[in-house]
Amino acid sequence: MNKITKKLFRYYLIIAVCLSATVFIGFCGVLRYYMIHHHLEEIQDQIKSVKKQLEWMLCEDSAQGRGAYLKYLEDVTLADIYVINKDGSPFTCGKNPDSEKTPPDEVQEFADTIFASEEYEQQKQENSDILYAGMPVEIQGEVTAVIVFVDTLKIDRKSFFISATILLVCLLFSLILSAILAAFLANRFMHPIQKIATSVQEMIHGNYQVKTDVYDKNEIGILAKETDILAEKLDTADKDRERMQQMQKNYITNISHELRTPVTVLRSSIEALHDGMVPEDKIGDYQEQILTETISLQRLINDMLELSRLENEDFPIEKESVDLIIILEDAIRTMRFIAGKRNIQIHYQNTEQEWPFIGDYGRLRQMFIAVLDNAVKYSDDGKNIWVEAFTKANHYYISIRDEGCGIPEDKQKLIFNKFYRSSYERTSGTGLGMAITKSIADRHHIEIRLHSIYKKETKLTFIIPISIKEIENDTKKTHSPSMII
Structure with a gap:
């Protein structure tokens, strides 16, 4: 069991013990209240029964019957019972037959209270458990006597102890079972966390292919x-x-x-x-x-x-409003002079008047010249190069196709690598031209697509976004008026 599991288990035990103690104390208080309340109801029922019997006997004027009944109460009652006449002639019966027949002053005062209210009354003596309960006796609607019960207000300690013991045993048993369940749940709760911790430890040691294998639908x-x-x-x-x-x-x-x-x-x-x-x-x-x-x-x-400069994104390039058609035609004019020395024709086809764009004139011209230069270098004398410009699906398309040696399929993905050069024997160069071309295209959000058939032709297409707003937003991030390349 790890530290967090122990802490969770400890917290649970504290909460469970506090709840169990609260339940036990609350139960004992409720049980005590119920037993006292039940005892008071029993006393009231007994007084009502005695009152009813006495009222009947007084109506019948049966002194012998009253004596027998009072003798019966003396044998069965658990309280001292006083019957006090209205004329002040008291007589007693109960569990202490040797006591004087005259009631104590407290009982007499309590009886006077009942004569005054003519209702059932009960009163607990201060600083003791003695309870006074009384009810008037009526003959033909007139109060003639008062019945007073003097009893000790005590609960049934044996029943209370048995009930409390049973509850305590149940709580302890429940606490043990819940503690076992809590330990199981704490371990189960910590299991995915331990997996995550293990994965993090693996990552710290350089193993980044580790998986937690935890798929719980929670936090x-x-x-x-x-x-x-x-x-x-x-x-x-x-x-x-x-x-x-x-x-x-x-x-x-x-x-x-x-x-x-x-x-x-x-x-x-x-x-x-x-x-x-x-x-x-x-x-x-x-x-x-x-x-x-x-x-x-x-x-x-x-x-x-x-x-190196182009690959550094923090190094700004000068972007301004330009016309791609003008830049392309400028590059073609330059390369036609070089291609003419080898009798290579550059055919240009364009149906567009102008292509507004936000970019660096010099860099874009350098990009087109690099591709045209490769097309010339990798073509035999007397061959043709086709340049086409058209618009499609919110993009400018510029394709440059030659009739050169082509690129083997397994080498096509390498042409933009640094220092890559074809094995074509007539060519020479640093091997950085296409890498520079790719960097310029990336800085202008231009996509380059390559299609080549070995020993037949190579076609390279520039796909340029028309959305000037998007390009202007990028320009605001990269443009620096104080730095011109």
Whole structure:
């Protein structure tokens, strides 16, 4: 039995004992009142019976009968009975035949009270258990005498003790049974709480897959359900943390790998120039190689910095009212010049006049150029690229489709990963372009869908929300006039 169970059990015993004591004391008080009240009713009934008999005897004027009746009362009554005539001639009978016939002063005063009221009266003597009860005797409507009973107002102690003992035994028996039941219920009440506590202990030690297995339809059940939800969220957070740690390791590994090649080339070229091992006619080639590697290294560093900024939600981007059609056409004009060098045609189809939007002009243009650049790089000379813009279901749709090498199905979910590059031999780059594109789209609440058939085509679709109000609300949270990227 744990501490809380013991405390609950202790509280129950205190309450049960208090209730039992209250019931016992109340029962004894009620029983005593009932026994006294019953005794008073018996005395009143006896007085009425004696009155009735005496009135009959007085009417018959039977002195012999009165004597016999008084003798009978002397044998059976438990009280002293005084019959006091109106003319003051008293006579007595009862359980003490040796007493004087003249009633005590208290009895005489009580009899005078009855003569005055002509009704049944009862009175308890102060500081004692002696009770006076009396009733007038009437002959032809006139009070001629008074009957006075003097008795001790006592309860039947034996009956009272037996009744109280029976009740006490019943209460003790009930208390024992209820204590056993209380211990059982306390343990049952604490069982789900112990399960929850065990689950919490498991979570403290890193086991977030634990379940409470508590399904009660009460507050404890709600607590258990919330604990299970907490465990699931902690498990998800732990897996995300492990994934992020692995991504950081991979990121560092990829950065090291990407930096190693240009740095190695630069070092070897500079060392060769420094040591004078390069013929004079080759010095220009070495210098060109150093410049090329330096530009590649600078582009890699810039892309890494750009991606880091975009992935940081606290880093604001400049959003303003723009026209997506103008941004898209600007990107197409830029890429047509590059595609033309390889005789690749970019076909643009648009039925819309303008698409108002809240966003960063430069970032959105960079997003479209990155996708168009990939379409050009992964297409053979003389191929075609189709760009289409249309509106559907409260969204803008921009699709870019090429006739390039396509992406294998098992690689399609990797293209937005950092440093991912296709094995297509003609391509080169940092492997961060699509990751940057995805980050720009996420910051503008733009969904990207990919459809690719290996060695045939690739189609990438931007789904852009039209609701300017929703975008403006987001802009208020992220826009900072003092910071422009």
